Amino acid sequence: MHLQHLLSSALCLTSLVLSLSASSLGNSTEPEVLVVASFPENNPFGHVVNGEKNSITVTVENKSDRNITLRNIAGSVSHPETRVLVKNLTSVPYGIHLLEGVKLQLPYAFYSEFKPGDLRLNIWLEHELDDETYRVSAYDSIVTIVEPEASILDFKLLSTYLVVSGLFGGLLYFAYLSFVPKTKSRKTRKAPSQSVSASIGNVTATGTASYQEEWIPEHHLRRGKSGKKQSGFASGPSGDELSAGENFGTEGKRRKGRK
Numbered sequence: 001m002h003l004q005h006l007l008s009s010a011l012c013l014t015s016l017v018l019s020l021s022a023s024s025l026g027n028s029t030e031p032e033v034l035v036v037a038s039f040p041e042n043n044p045f046g047h048v049v050n051g052e053k054n055s056i057t058v059t060v061e062n063k064s065d066r067n068i069t070l071r072n073i074a075g076s077v078s079h080p081e082t083r084v085l086v087k088n089l090t091s092v093p094y095g096i097h098l099l100e101g102v103k104l105q106l107p108y109a110f111y112s113e114f115k116p117g118d119l120r121l122n123i124w125l126e127h128e129l130d131d132e133t134y135r136v137s138a139y140d141s142i143v144t145i146v147e148p149e150a151s152i153l154d155f156k157l158l159s160t161y162l163v164v165s166g167l168f169g170g171l172l173y174f175a176y177l178s179f180v181p182k183t184k185s186r187k188t189r190k191a192p193s194q195s196v197s198a199s200i201g202n203v204t205a206t207g208t209a210s211y212q213e214e215w216i217p218e219h220h221l222r223r224g225k226s227g228k229k230q231s232g233f234a235s236g237p238s239g240d241e242l243s244a245g246e247n248f249g250t251e252g253k254r255r256k257g258r259k
Contacts, residue, residue, distance in 0.1 A: 030134055031064030035125045037108070037139035046143050048112045048121070056110075058138050060125060061103040068127045070094045073108045073138070075123035080142045086119060098127070114145045 037058045039046045048054050058073055074091035078084055089110045123139040
């Protein structure tokens with residue numbers, strides 16, 4: 001029994017040594033590549049602006065004794081505490097060769113459309129050697145998502161304000177025409193005066209008494225009727241006119257008798 005225990009212990013130790021040696025050999029085949037990403041000098045706090053092109057510089061240094069091929073640079077955004085993936089960023093392909101001992105700087109840009117606040121930004125580089133792909137982390141830190149600063153002289157913002165104000169003014173005008181009641185026109189109130197003036201014009205033009213008595217006061221109508229009666233009596237023949245005719249006839253007869 002004691003011999004069997006020693007043999008089992010020896011077998012476990014041998015298997016552990018073999019696994020460690022295999023893992024050490026596997027790690028020795030991966031080339032040593034140093035990758036560091038940093039924001040530009042005009043963004044010292046590492047703010048990520050929504051709706052704009054955010055640039056970051058990735059520095060790659062090949063410290064191995066073999067040549068490698070840079071495939072792409074990509075990234076992702078995750079929750080700052082739980083590291084739950086929020087969204088994968090754009091992958092930028094390169095496909096260039098990096099010689100041993102050479103240092104190179106590569107640009108990387110991405111757009112942000114996230115809710116303002118803190119998120120974890122992770123950027124990595126993938127390189128290839130002997131048909132095997134390796135991933136090296138370049139940036140893994142918490143960044144702040146901010147909104148762009150509003151400018152008074154921004155042409156896009158001004159044009160947006162003009163379009164919105166025009167649409168709002170058109171809606172107000174349409175609502176005014178739809179819901180405000182229309183006032184009565186002044187032309188309808190002047191209709192009686194126009195008919196009166198038309199009737200007066202007809203009377204003056206024709207010289208006849210085609211007038212409307214309803215528009216004339218009663219005392220004027222009474223005076224007009226009494227004047228007509230007096231003129232009727234005056235139009236008849238008078239005694240003076242007959243005597244004058246008779247005198248004219250007698251004077252004519254006297255002249256003939258003298259001749």
